[in-house]
Amino acid sequence: MNLNLLKGIGFSLIFAVPAWFLGKQFPIIGGPVFGILLGMLAAGFNRPEGLEAGIKFTGKKILQYSIILLGFEMNLYVVLNVGTQSLSVMLFTLITAFLTAYFVGKLLKLDMHTTLLVGGGTAICGGSAIAAIAPVIGAKDKTVAFSISTIFLFNVLAVFIFPPLGHYFNFSDTGFGMWAGTAINDTSSVVAAGYSYSLAAGDYATIVKLTRALMIVPICLILSFVTSRNKAKTGEFSIAKIFPYFILWFVIASIVNTIGVLPIELSKFLGNAGKFCIILAMSAIGLNTNLKQLINNGVRPIILGLACWIAVAAVSLLVQFAIGLI
Numbered sequence: 001m002n003l004n005l006l007k008g009i010g011f012s013l014i015f016a017v018p019a020w021f022l023g024k025q026f027p028i029i030g031g032p033v034f035g036i037l038l039g040m041l042a043a044g045f046n047r048p049e050g051l052e053a054g055i056k057f058t059g060k061k062i063l064q065y066s067i068i069l070l071g072f073e074m075n076l077y078v079v080l081n082v083g084t085q086s087l088s089v090m091l092f093t094l095i096t097a098f099l100t101a102y103f104v105g106k107l108l109k110l111d112m113h114t115t116l117l118v119g120g121g122t123a124i125c126g127g128s129a130i131a132a133i134a135p136v137i138g139a140k141d142k143t144v145a146f147s148i149s150t151i152f153l154f155n156v157l158a159v160f161i162f163p164p165l166g167h168y169f170n171f172s173d174t175g176f177g178m179w180a181g182t183a184i185n186d187t188s189s190v191v192a193a194g195y196s197y198s199l200a201a202g203d204y205a206t207i208v209k210l211t212r213a214l215m216i217v218p219i220c221l222i223l224s225f226v227t228s229r230n231k232a233k234t235g236e237f238s239i240a241k242i243f244p245y246f247i248l249w250f251v252i253a254s255i256v257n258t259i260g261v262l263p264i265e266l267s268k269f270l271g272n273a274g275k276f277c278i279i280l281a282m283s284a285i286g287l288n289t290n291l292k293q294l295i296n297n298g299v300r301p302i303i304l305g306l307a308c309w310i311a312v313a314a315v316s317l318l319v320q321f322a323i324g325l326i
Contacts, residue, residue, distance in 0.1 A: 008054015008284075009062070011047070015039050015283040020276055027188040028159055031279040032127045033152045036145050039286020058284035059141055062277050064246035067132045067216070069274025071253025072267045074214065082211045086178055090212050092319045093182045093312045094219075097123030100311040101304060108300045113139040116223065117147035118301060122308040125213040126151045126185030131278055132216045132247065136223050141288040148282065150305040155189040158309075163196040173200035175326035181208025183313040214254075220247045 015038040023031025101119025105112070120133045127148050134144045162184065166176040176197045184190045187209055194205030257267050320326045 005054040012284040016280040032282040035279040035282035036286040039283040063281035066277030068249040071250040073271030074254035076258040096315040104307040121151040141285045145289040158184040177201040177204030180205040182316045
């Protein structure tokens with residue numbers, strides 16, 4: 001790694017470290033959002049040209065490395081523990097999110113990258129899903145920033161809206177935990193809403209959310225295949241360049257954690273390192289994002305996020321009702 005890369009990474013760290021601590025203090029907002037905001041605020045000031053290569057590396061490569069590290073927090077036995085009923089709810093909400101994103105995105109005349117990132121963030125796990133999908137489809141930094149911001153808005157709203165609704169309709173702990181785990185995007189927001197309802201609901205919501213996060217793997221592989229076919233049509237096809245190898249390493253990391261090869265403390269450290277690397281990458285993405293251009297995008301991505309959020313929340317309840325969970 002050359003000196004210019006290290007300079008750019010170090011510059012991104014200046015914003016990532018306070019974003020990490022702010023995320024700890026305000027978990028509903030989260031470190032990645034603070035990272036993007038701090039980076040965007042600094043993007044308006046002139047900086048040395050020698051930093052650019054490292055900032056770009058941080059926003060692209062370190063973003064991929066962060067997903068690999070998150071695998072060390074995944075336990076594949078969790079998927080089996082959740083059961084086939086909850087997996088069916090996840091499947092329906094996943095399909096609903098992407099279908100809603102596709103049709104509403106076309107109606108709003110949004111670009112496909114924004115549509116996929118907002119749909120994927122709603123369907124799977126918010127910022128982590130956006131971080132995983134972005135390099136697969138080649139999304140621009142400003143698109144990633146706007147998608148993260150959109151998902152964040154509905155995470156915060158869900159924390160305040162879901163528990164009162166759950167009590168009003170008298171959901172069981174399992175029913176509310178399933179609803180929160182499948183219809184709220186970010187893990188911190190799922191935990192906040194779940195445990196606000198009850199201890200049992202919080203425990204179940206967390207398990208469902210962790211299982212839902214594994215959907216990153218098939219979605220990224222599908223998007224990789226679609227992207228490769230589009231490249232093939234233009235004569236730019238290269239499976240070696242398109243295949244998301246970081247997702248393969250994510251799966252390997254998950255297997256390593258599941259079979260218990262590493263000490264629990266080390267796995268936890270690596271998982272936390274992955275979370276910090278996401279904040280670091282988001283800070284770099286913020287540094288490459290023009291705030292004025294972001295504002296000029298208007299409210300269309302927010303309308304898309306709202307449509308996906310409502311659709312997923314409604315379908316989660318409908319499927320649970322159909323199979324007798326609520």
